[in-house]
Amino acid sequence: MRNADRLRLHELHQGWQDHAAWCAQCLTIPERSGRVVQLEPWPAHRRLAHAIKKQRARGRPARIVYLKPRRVSVSVGCCAELFQSVPFLTGQHGFIVSYQKDSAEEIFSYITHFQNSYQPYRGLIGLPRLKRKPKDADQTSENRRRIDWDNGSYIRVATAKNVKTGRSFDVRHVLLDEFAFYDNAAKLMTSILPSVPDDAGTTVIVASTANGVGGPFWDLCQKAQDAAQPSDWVFLFFGWWEHPGYSRVLDVPAAEFQGTLSRNHPLYGDEFAERQNYNLTLEQLNWRRWTIADTCEWSLDRFRQEYPGNAEEAFQASGRPRFSHRLLNRMPVIREAVTGELEIEHVGVRRRVVFRAGEEGCGSMVMYRRPDPEGEYVIGADPSEGKDVKSGEPGNQDPDYSVAAVFDARTGEQVAKIRARIQPAVFGETLYALGWFYNWAYVVPEAKGAGLGTIEKLLEMQYPLDRLYKRQPEADVAGSTQLQFYGYETTNVNRPQLVSALDNALTDGSIILRGPNTVQECRTFVIKSSGKAEHAEGCHDDEVIAVALAVIGLRSMPRRKPKLPAEARGGVTKWGRRRLVDED
Numbered sequence: 001m002r003n004a005d006r007l008r009l010h011e012l013h014q015g016w017q018d019h020a021a022w023c024a025q026c027l028t029i030p031e032r033s034g035r036v037v038q039l040e041p042w043p044a045h046r047r048l049a050h051a052i053k054k055q056r057a058r059g060r061p062a063r064i065v066y067l068k069p070r071r072v073s074v075s076v077g078c079c080a081e082l083f084q085s086v087p088f089l090t091g092q093h094g095f096i097v098s099y100q101k102d103s104a105e106e107i108f109s110y111i112t113h114f115q116n117s118y119q120p121y122r123g124l125i126g127l128p129r130l131k132r133k134p135k136d137a138d139q140t141s142e143n144r145r146r147i148d149w150d151n152g153s154y155i156r157v158a159t160a161k162n163v164k165t166g167r168s169f170d171v172r173h174v175l176l177d178e179f180a181f182y183d184n185a186a187k188l189m190t191s192i193l194p195s196v197p198d199d200a201g202t203t204v205i206v207a208s209t210a211n212g213v214g215g216p217f218w219d220l221c222q223k224a225q226d227a228a229q230p231s232d233w234v235f236l237f238f239g240w241w242e243h244p245g246y247s248r249v250l251d252v253p254a255a256e257f258q259g260t261l262s263r264n265h266p267l268y269g270d271e272f273a274e275r276q277n278y279n280l281t282l283e284q285l286n287w288r289r290w291t292i293a294d295t296c297e298w299s300l301d302r303f304r305q306e307y308p309g310n311a312e313e314a315f316q317a318s319g320r321p322r323f324s325h326r327l328l329n330r331m332p333v334i335r336e337a338v339t340g341e342l343e344i345e346h347v348g349v350r351r352r353v354v355f356r357a358g359e360e361g362c363g364s365m366v367m368y369r370r371p372d373p374e375g376e377y378v379i380g381a382d383p384s385e386g387k388d389v390k391s392g393e394p395g396n397q398d399p400d401y402s403v404a405a406v407f408d409a410r411t412g413e414q415v416a417k418i419r420a421r422i423q424p425a426v427f428g429e430t431l432y433a434l435g436w437f438y439n440w441a442y443v444v445p446e447a448k449g450a451g452l453g454t455i456e457k458l459l460e461m462q463y464p465l466d467r468l469y470k471r472q473p474e475a476d477v478a479g480s481t482q483l484q485f486y487g488y489e490t491t492n493v494n495r496p497q498l499v500s501a502l503d504n505a506l507t508d509g510s511i512i513l514r515g516p517n518t519v520q521e522c523r524t525f526v527i528k529s530s531g532k533a534e535h536a537e538g539c540h541d542d543e544v545i546a547v548a549l550a551v552i553g554l555r556s557m558p559r560r561k562p563k564l565p566a567e568a569r570g571g572v573t574k575w576g577r578r579r580l581v582d583e584d
Helices: 003-017 019-026 043-057 074-085 101-117 185-195 216-225 254-258 271-278 282-294 300-306 325-329 424-437 450-460 479-484 495-508 516-523 542-556
Strands: 028-030 036-038 062-067 093-098 146-148 154-159 173-177 203-208 233-237 338-347 350-357 365-367 377-382 402-408 414-420 442-445 525-527 533-535 580-582
Touching (some): 019 043, 019 074, 028 101, 043 074, 043 233, 062 216, 074 101, 074 173, 074 203, 093 101, 101 154, 101 173, 216 233, 216 516, 254 282, 325 495, 338 424, 350 424, 377 542, 402 424, 414 516, 414 542, 442 542, 516 525, 516 542
Parallel strands (some): 062 233, 093 173, 173 203, 377 442
Antiparallel strands (some): 338 365, 350 580, 525 533
């Protein structure tokens, strides 16, 4: 092959990888008005294409969970992705599932339109021939929603009614559209995912608007955002304010409209905060008002579910929120934090604690800010009691976590966390390393049930006693009585006080939350009909309790830097390198 031909093929291949340009050249789509136009991907579609391309470049299978508002072109974008991936290669099987018959028909209409109107890429790459269709009388209703090409590739569209859909055949590219509204989402996912190989050429997209807290879509979104949980799943969110179509011309002069904005409107909420958070134009605020009234039946909660501005507000929990969602929405969360593991190594007669950074999604520790050599830190620790927030039936377990939340004592900023399902004694060892790493942080463990095993391990490992929260500061804790006085003992009487301490800290701005899941658990911490404040059905509150215990520590920790054991002396390297602390 001549060099010129090689260059031409390389250029052709590179151009094919630009999904947005490929769509604009090869595909058309009917607008709502009925006019057919070239498919110029909108921002939500581009975000999906970028995420898939990034996963491919990393050599990973594309596994995308996409939380979106309504009508922002995500479904069209997903279909375009599958249409580029399936027919042009031999033996590619595409499978699309939608939650009901009408939506499945709409999805299939996108695929058939792409097929019928496709324009060969650069005039060179056309579609393979279609297989001869069998007679309609021989087809089931779902087989009619299927396109087969001569090279053995096909795209099939089905509804979510059959939970065994996808179990009997191999598939390489999957779209589960409006997944949150499936009747048997968990069973259907269990049926389909094992049919998809895990090589880098495969695609699974789970796209949906929110449908309340709990359920498989909620779970998948939370797990994909948790940097401490190893997974190939990538979480995407697209806010309504990012969609160029969600704007409405003003009916009055701009100055007059601006004069009607409210900080506490009974229908529209805090419009000044919305404008500041998302840098909204007056036209976007006008569209927001119109949509709340016209589309969402004057319900701000429904608007936030159907057209969320951020990922946290999309999921509406049943029950009265215990903490202000307005304040939680302002928290500057860090979604891509450094993750890794802490280890205590023995080097000769010395010991040292080492942070080993892992790849994205690996490790049980999430770090938002490195330790300052002169800094003081507080850790709130909630050991797992093994409670299950779900039914506990096989394949449906979701037990609680052991959580440690680390805060800077000077600024109140969350700097790290550990969230893992580990036993109390092992959690004690983990806390020892974490406290050591953060300059012998002041630790406030819960002293109830499983927490006693954690405290016992900390005492056994000789964690500095003046860096452990003591319930009765004046008590003599020598000898065998130590376990009776260390840690925060949660009771039915003081638990409301613990929760109130966190509420006050959020209200007066004395703490800053960095973890997306930390904020989400605070959002789903609600007051039930019984009057008790706890996690919403199907959710966790382990991080809520850990943060509340850290708030107690921020209030009660000694305000002087104590004399620490020799192993506390050490240093912190620059960001991204290991931090080593040696013991004499």
